Amino acid sequence: KQEVTQIPAALSVPEGENLVLNCSFTDSAIYNLQWFRQDPGKGLTSLLLIQSSQREQTSGRLNASLDKSSGRSTLYIAASQPGDSATYLCAVNNAGNMLTFGGGTRLMVKP
Amino acid sequence: SAVISQKPSRDICQRGTSLTIQCQVDSQVTMMFWYRQQPGQSLTLIATANQGSEATYESGFVIDKFPISRPNLTFSTLTVSNMSPEDSSIYLCTAGEGNTIYFGEGSWLTVV
Numbered sequence: 129k130q131e132v133t134q135i136p137a138a139l140s141v142p143e144g145e146n147l148v149l150n151c152s153f154t155d156s157a158i159y160n161l162q163w164f165r166q167d168p169g170k171g172l173t174s175l176l177l178i179q180s181s182q183r184e185q186t187s188g189r190l191n192a193s194l195d196k197s198s199g200r201s202t203l204y205i206a207a208s209q210p211g212d213s214a215t216y217l218c219a220v221n222n223a224g225n226m227l228t229f230g231g232g233t234r235l236m237v238k239p
Numbered sequence: 240s241a242v243i244s245q246k247p248s249r250d251i252c253q254r255g256t257s258l259t260i261q262c263q264v265d266s267q268v269t270m271m272f273w274y275r276q277q278p279g280q281s282l283t284l285i286a287t288a289n290q291g292s293e294a295t296y297e298s299g300f301v302i303d304k305f306p307i308s309r310p311n312l313t314f315s316t317l318t319v320s321n322m323s324p325e326d327s328s329i330y331l332c333t334a335g336e337g338n339t340i341y342f343g344e345g346s347w348l349t350v351v
Contacts, residue, residue, distance in 0.1 A: 160338065217281060
């Protein structure tokens, strides 16, 4: 059974720092991996989707990498801003579009 | 791409009652799923809604508590039965077609 772990569980950084969020998964037979943002009381916002054949995806200040063989993905946030404060979730898509979510990283960017 | 409409978006429910959440997709999809997110937790898969047959439940979830219907390829319902405060959660519907997953906006339930 797929298990997804996110480290750290919580992170507090000053504005402007570059930071890395980690996601690991136990079963490397995945279709894709997706990073989401969730603000308090809100639904999921998709940030980046990496197909199993890809190694990274970029969107603005966000860069997500995927190392399927080692079961790892990282989300890199450059020049963090207070507006980046949220919970970041990674989710792995195994067979048939069934997602397994990690526990999330709660990010606080202080002005 | 597909659009999912999930209703209700929010509700406050009395303990002991049941509530049905609807998930409507604007096109036919092969797979539909229901997830739960309890306060401060991540999302956990409740079940796969199978068209024309009984849903497939994950460990820890049972049909008596979370009956699911899927009468066709565009619609599914999840009922949360005999609710207790522990059922206060976000319930999320997703749909999958090919390698693409679509997300509902979630239903926020508070049980008092």
